[in-house]
Amino acid sequence: MPLSILLPMVVVGIACIAVLLHLLGLSRRATLPDTAAARAAWLREFPADAPIHVTLCDNRSAALIATETRRGVVWPMGADTTARYLTGARARRTKTGLRLNLPDYTAPQIHLALDPDEVAAWQDALKETA
Amino acid sequence: MTDITPFPDVVNLAVPLFIAAILAELLWIVIKGRGGRYETRDALTSLIMGAGNVASGILLGFVAYGFFMVLWNISPLDLGTSIGVIALCFVLDDLRYYWVHRFGHRIRWVWASHVNHHSSQHYNLTTALRQTWTGTFTFMMVVRAPLILLGFHPGMVLFVGGLNLIYQFWIHTEAIGRMPRWFEAVMNTPSHHRVHHGRNPRYLDCNYAGVFIIWDKMFGTFVPELEEDKVDFGLVRNLGTFNPIRVAFHEWISIFRDATQPGLTWRERLKYCVMPPGWSHDGSRETSTAIKARFLADHPENTGTPGFPLNR
Numbered sequence: 001m002p003l004s005i006l007l008p009m010v011v012v013g014i015a016c017i018a019v020l021l022h023l024l025g026l027s028r029r030a031t032l033p034d035t036a037a038a039r040a041a042w043l044r045e046f047p048a049d050a051p052i053h054v055t056l057c058d059n060r061s062a063a064l065i066a067t068e069t070r071r072g073v074v075w076p077m078g079a080d081t082t083a084r085y086l087t088g089a090r091a092r093r094t095k096t097g098l099r100l101n102l103p104d105y106t107a108p109q110i111h112l113a114l115d116p117d118e119v120a121a122w123q124d125a126l127k128e129t130a
Numbered sequence: 131m132t133d134i135t136p137f138p139d140v141v142n143l144a145v146p147l148f149i150a151a152i153l154a155e156l157l158w159i160v161i162k163g164r165g166g167r168y169e170t171r172d173a174l175t176s177l178i179m180g181a182g183n184v185a186s187g188i189l190l191g192f193v194a195y196g197f198f199m200v201l202w203n204i205s206p207l208d209l210g211t212s213i214g215v216i217a218l219c220f221v222l223d224d225l226r227y228y229w230v231h232r233f234g235h236r237i238r239w240v241w242a243s244h245v246n247h248h249s250s251q252h253y254n255l256t257t258a259l260r261q262t263w264t265g266t267f268t269f270m271m272v273v274r275a276p277l278i279l280l281g282f283h284p285g286m287v288l289f290v291g292g293l294n295l296i297y298q299f300w301i302h303t304e305a306i307g308r309m310p311r312w313f314e315a316v317m318n319t320p321s322h323h324r325v326h327h328g329r330n331p332r333y334l335d336c337n338y339a340g341v342f343i344i345w346d347k348m349f350g351t352f353v354p355e356l357e358e359d360k361v362d363f364g365l366v367r368n369l370g371t372f373n374p375i376r377v378a379f380h381e382w383i384s385i386f387r388d389a390t391q392p393g394l395t396w397r398e399r400l401k402y403c404v405m406p407p408g409w410s411h412d413g414s415r416e417t418s419t420a421i422k423a424r425f426l427a428d429h430p431e432n433t434g435t436p437g438f439p440l441n442r
């Protein structure tokens with residue numbers, strides 16, 4: 001197939017599917033309804049390091065995890081979740097909460113929507129981790 | 131010996147079919163409220179990875195094709211292009227696919243290219259298109275060398291390889307449960323391939339087949355989909371980004387960082403490139419074998435069940 005046909009077909013096809021998915025309401029991000037869900041989401045990534053404490057943020061979009069030895073974060077990846085340890089993380093306050101920069105090419109930046117009180121608590125936790 | 135290839139680039143020709151089938155599956159899921167999940171950013175990443183795969187084929191395809199033409203020109207054999215020869219080539223190329231795919235999960239250098247195909251936590255027809263941009267750098271084209279040397283024309287080998295990829299498109303779906311028993315016994319199906327995409331300890335490193343599931347049954351890597359162990363899709367450690375560049379290159383970056391860290395022997399540096407994913411010089415990480423062993427230690431009642439052979 002000539003590139004002059006293939007290229008527009010691919011670009012238009014991808015754009016149409018993405019717009020359609022968004023219009024169908026399929027861009028909604030996952031939420032963590034309770035601490036049990038946050039705990040399960042953490043264990044899904046780190047089954048051998050169980051949380052001893054879970055701090056769910058007010059809007060239920062992320063959770064701060066404490067295990068026996070380390071701290072970590074669970075956050076939504078689209079309709080699903082993922083998790084990382086916070087070792088080496090740098091936090092910066094933003095208008096809507098916190099931005100975490102992790103030394104991890106597969107999860108370089110996490111944007112957390114937090115209340116001002118929560119921001120302070122998370123920053124304290126991160127200081128302990130660093 | 132002819133250098134003229136009468137075989138079309140079937141994967142490019144199938145692009146309209148891919149788009150139509152994705153729309154049909156999406157419609158089915160939305161109307162029926164079952165049969166899989168879609169999410170905008172995940173699907174967009176998968177589709178961009180697919181487009182990038184086609185682009186990398188256009189830019190780098192000459193490397194593999196040039197290699198094949200060198201082999202073709204030194205081979206004294208030419209089996210022609212009859213239907214029987216094409217059918218035989220298709221079957222043998224599917225055996226080739228099985229081994230390349232198995233290497234892709236057991237050799238980190240090859241996994242670095244293949245990992246992006248497993249990086250979605252969804253399993254729908256867009257996942258099928260989440261393909262590598264870096265396949266050329268795995269040098270797995272050498273596994274096709276015997277076919278060329280046996281007298282299968284390079285154009286034919288690439289043609290049947292394209293048909294193989296097109297076959298695998300439709301099996302990336304949750305909308306189809308199980309096919310008829312005879313079909314499940316011989317062919318790769320949505321059920322068998324869902325298992326391959328599972329991150330459950332039971333489902334790690336199995337069902338490598340492209341078209342014929344018989345290869346897994348022959349070589350002892352077949353695991354059936356079990357009702358009691360619902361497939362959890364994605365990577366053992368799921369990505370925290372939808373950025374296609376990071377999806378495409380993350381494992382290569384990781385290999386580079388591991389192999390260049392100070393204090394290692396040259397043997398350890400090499401092992402970071404070629405040992406199974408999860409290998410580390412200090413044992414601080416887990417391979418799929420270690421993950422299965424840990425799971426069995428916690429759930430010994432699963433010993434001897436599919437995916438957990440007794441001799442592991």
